[in-house]
Amino acid sequence: MELFRLTIAEALRLLLNKEISNQELLKAVFDRIKNIDSKINAYVTITEEEAFNRLNKVSKTSGIPIAIKDNLCTKGIKTTCSSKILGNFIPPYESTVTQKLINSEYIFTGKTNLDEFAMGSSTENSGFFPTKNPWDTSRVPGGSSGGSAAAVASGMCIAALGSDTGGSIRQPAAFCGVVGLKPTYGRVSRFGLIAFASSLDQIGPITKNVEDCAILMNILSGHDINDSTCANIDVPDYTANLKNGVKGLTIGIPKEYFIEGIDKETLDAVKKAINILSEMGAEVIPISLPHTEYSIAVYYILATSEASSNLARFDGVKYGLRIDGKNLLDMYLNTKAAGFGKEVKRRILLGTYSLSSGYYDAYYKKAQAVRTLIRKDFADAFKKVDVIITPTTPTPAFKIGEKVADPLKMYLNDIFTTPVNLAGIPAISIPCGFSKEGLPIGLQIIGRDFDEETLLRTSYTFEHATEHHKRIPSI
Amino acid sequence: MKTNMKTYETVIGLEIHAQLSTKTKIFCSCPTQFGSVPNTQTCPICIGMPGVLPVLNKKVVEFVIKAGLATNCTISKHSRFARKNYFYPDLPKGYQISQFDLPLCQRGSLTVGDKIININRIHIEEDAGKNIHDSSDIHSLVDLNRAGVPLMEIVTEPDIASPLEAGAFMRKLRAILRYLEICDGNMEEGSLRCDANISLRPIGQKELGVKAEVKNLNSFRYVEKALEYEIERQTKILTDGGRIIQETRLFNTQSGKTISMRSKEESHDYRYFPEPDLVPIEVSDQWINEIRETITELPDQKTARFVRDYKLPSYDADLLSLEKYTADWFEEAVRLGGDSKQVSNWMMGELMRLLNEKNLSLDKSPLKPNLLVDMLKLVTDGTISGKIAKTVFEDMFNTGKSASEIVKEKGLVQISDLGELDTVIDEIIKSNSKEYERYKAGETKLLGFFVGLVMKATKGKANPKLLNSTLQKKLST
DSSP states (O other): OHHHHGGGGHHHHHHHHSOOHHHHHHHHHHHHHHHHHHOOEEEEEEOEEEEEEEHHTTTTTTEEEEETTBBBBBTTTOOOOTTTTTTTTOOOSSSSSHHHHHHHEEEEEEOOSSSGGOOSSSSSSSOOOOOOBTTTBBBBOOSSSSHHHHHHTTSSSSSSEEEEEESTTTTHHHHHHHHHEEETTBBOOOOTTTOTTTTTTTEEEEEEEEHHHHHHHHHHSSTTTTOOOOOOOOOOTTTTTSOOOOTTTTEEEEEESSTTOOOOOHHHHHHHHHHHHHHHHHHEEOOTTTGGGGGGHHHHHHHHHHHHGEEEESSSSSSOOHHHHHHHHHHHHHHHHSSSOOOHHHHHHHHHHHSTTTTTTIIIIHHHHHHHHHHHHHHHTTTTTEEEEESSSSSOOBTSSSSTTTTHHGGGGGGTOOOOOOTTTEEEEEEEEEOTTTEEEEEEEEETTTTTTHHHHHHHHHHHHHHHGGGGOOO | OOOOGHHHHEEEEEEEEEEEESBBBBSSSOOOTTSTTTTTTOOOTTTTTTOOOOOOOHHHHHHHHHHHTTTTTTTTTEEEOEEOOOOOOOTTEEEEEOOOOOOEEEEEEEEETTTEEEEEEEEEEEEEEEEEEOTTSEEEEETTTTTTTTEEEEEEEOOOOSHHHHHHHHHHHHHHHHHSOOOOOOOOTTTTTEEEEEEEEETOOOOOOOOEEEEESSOOOOOOHHHHHHHHHHHHHHHHTTTOOOEEEEEETTTEEEEEEEEEGSSOOOOEEEEEEEEOOOOHHHHHHHHHHHHOOOOHHHHHHHHHHOOOOOHHHHHHHHHHHHHHHHHHHTTTHHHHHHHHIIIIIHHHHHHHHTTGGGGSSOOHHHHHHHHHHHHHHHHHHHHHHHHHHHHHHHHHHHHHHHHHHHHOOBBBOOHHHHHHHHHHHHHHHHHHHHHHTTTGHHHHHHHHHHHHHHHTTTTTHHHHHHHHHHHEE
16 A cells, blocks of 8 residues: 555544554655655655654644645744745744644645745746646646645645645646645635735645545634634534535536637536536536636736735845845845746736836726626626536646746636636635546636535535546656 | 015924824734833734734724824724835835725814814824944844834824914824823824924915925924924025925924925835735724713813813913823812812912923822812911912922921921010011111101011011011001
8 A cells, every 4th residue: 555645534544543653654755755756846845854753742543744835834944935035934933724734733744836925827936946747747737836736646745735826726736636725715814824915815725635625624714813814704514514415506607718728628528527517416507707808917916916015025134035235225126136036026016016106096996896896796606506617727737838938828827717816715626537648637616705615515526426536647 | 576474374284193002012912112122022923024914903993093083083984904015124014004095084173272273084004113223333223123013193184374383283182192091192202203294375375385294203392393494494495486396304403404305206106005914994883982982081171171160261271181190180189178279370380390390290299289288278377478388389399298297397387476576576676777767757668678677587487467467567656
């Protein structure tokens, strides 16, 4: 048995039955990392010593190895955001989500690579190195949580945490053939997540199957006094209703998401998935989300505006990189020039422009108004349907280097995921097939505010009617 | 033709920053104490570490609502925070969390003398830290103890017509904030500081002139002096046919002049946008009412009551009401039986003089209301003269002893014994026979001469009434 292939649920069962020890499990995962991470580059920091130390302090029936995206602050463990500007930053505090995992006796395997400050769709924008797709190392794993998704897909952890601002959990989950959930905005505390775009960022699980996703959601969700935007709403047991099927469920298919330019294999896989759910008792109806076409524009104005402000603090004064200069301005310029990568600089410039006096009304303000319309599109749709199904991405994983020269082409990869963040609602990506080349295809299921339960139930039903999640990359 | 100075009128608007006296900072639980060792009152939140989030201190909202209610503002049911973006080492996040388009309080007013000064808005914001420059070192240091200390900014309409009026507005506002116990008003420590916008326009012109903004005035006197200087400067430019340029200026306390800091073109674009890390502030009517009920009598109401109930001149009532502690001191003395006008006279005269001399505030004075009242009784019943009372008062102030104790110790009891006084008077008449004859011949103004001699001989202890009547009788015989 390859222990690193286990899911959380399987591992917990085996630990409980004393069929394996948590030492064996952790060792298997670190061995796996040692064997293959040189080919994948999923991890920025590997915390083997800390992991085994911590394992001594947890119960023998727990100690699941989990990887943490490197934009989540971990006390005493270097947290870089895959940026040179934070290359030496060690937080003196723990994020709420990692604290919750510690409380539940999960063991951190390390910090995973991302597009610098979570800005990107391929992990090629990492300030250190790109991560590769375990299904085909000439391809990107998606991004920005590419390190986490690749680590889960290749067994370099049992599960992982990611963050999703415009698709950064779902898109890499789709590219790597794993499950990724972006919770409702306010479901999971953002305290300790290094902000990219505060009104869009959410932390969520990346797992090998839907049950694991539900298990982690039980741990991560809930109110936090340290995050005012985190909702004080009861959290259900997400594992309780997984097996209740889809009979009576209404699924909406938005016509704006099934347009020209989408890869045919992706389209076929998604249509097939819809048919399966229909056969299992769900009602499928066509819907319209008329403002979809503005999503990318709105997203790139709002996200960059917030980012331009959120990243102002990296100025060389207090922590992180500092490149001295002959005066204050010089130090600012030297530090930011050396510390930030090209894409980060591009987005800071875009956002600064959108917020500038004389442009604010035409860009930021207008984008906020359209955001309200996009949100309303979904609210109207959810009067008629329980979930909405779309492809997660227009194509399977693309080649490394294929889109770096053309940022707009890269941005279009988020076309199906960004509207969800703008609306604040939850969505999940699950494997729904493979291309002829053997690349995974993702199915996106979108739900109502705080209705992750229905997403998980629908996903679980589909997963158990198919075999896609059982396929693993040959690496 | 030379234009006369008086053809211009002054238009002033103030932006006042008041530090709220909450125990903890606005978005974290660090203490707000002044004067601590640099960077000891900080945490990851107020030093702007990555990933941290602000959580609003509810007391701050309560305090600002209080200020709004006390200055007749409309309290916004729905307001929100905004980010003000600029780079400076003492601003750890690279933005200040403030309020912009939806402030907590709007459209208020304050009455200063007979004039109503309108308030445009009061909003909440966080303070920045402090840069420390040492000329002996090429490095500058940053102290973030003050970063995240809650402030409110009070913005007036351009309704103020003179530096004196500006000073009076500041004093009135400070009194109110201190009454509400939401700001200690300590200007030296920067708890209350003011930016003043000032422009001139020809009398009769509606349109406002081009303004200058004078930054960071941290005393009433500086506000007045800086504005006086600006009037002089701007008047000279205008009368010489020049044009005022819109700019930010700094007041040099040494020279008493303002100097240009930056012009409008160089001013920051703060790129305000709604703060996404905080939810909007929703204020219910119930909460506003609860806060309203905690507001006790304010200076204006107290002044009116003092005039009405204690028959004080409004000048006295105004001065006594400026500080709550002073007003309470006064009322305590009256409650203990002191005559209101007498108490007021002693407080505004001798007491103020001694406090100023010793640079003490009233609450630090060893002289308490009961001591003053006891002394006033000794004056009324004739035990001591009004003149002796001044000496006794100063002794009470210095020692905290009671008037009767001091009178006893120093033998200051008034000579009201006729026999004793007779002997002294007789002796004086005898040794000043020339003056005695002149008096008898009708030169009655010499009475004062004799009174003086008796007082001198008795060290001022002679009961003046008794002395007068006895002396007159004896001189006429």
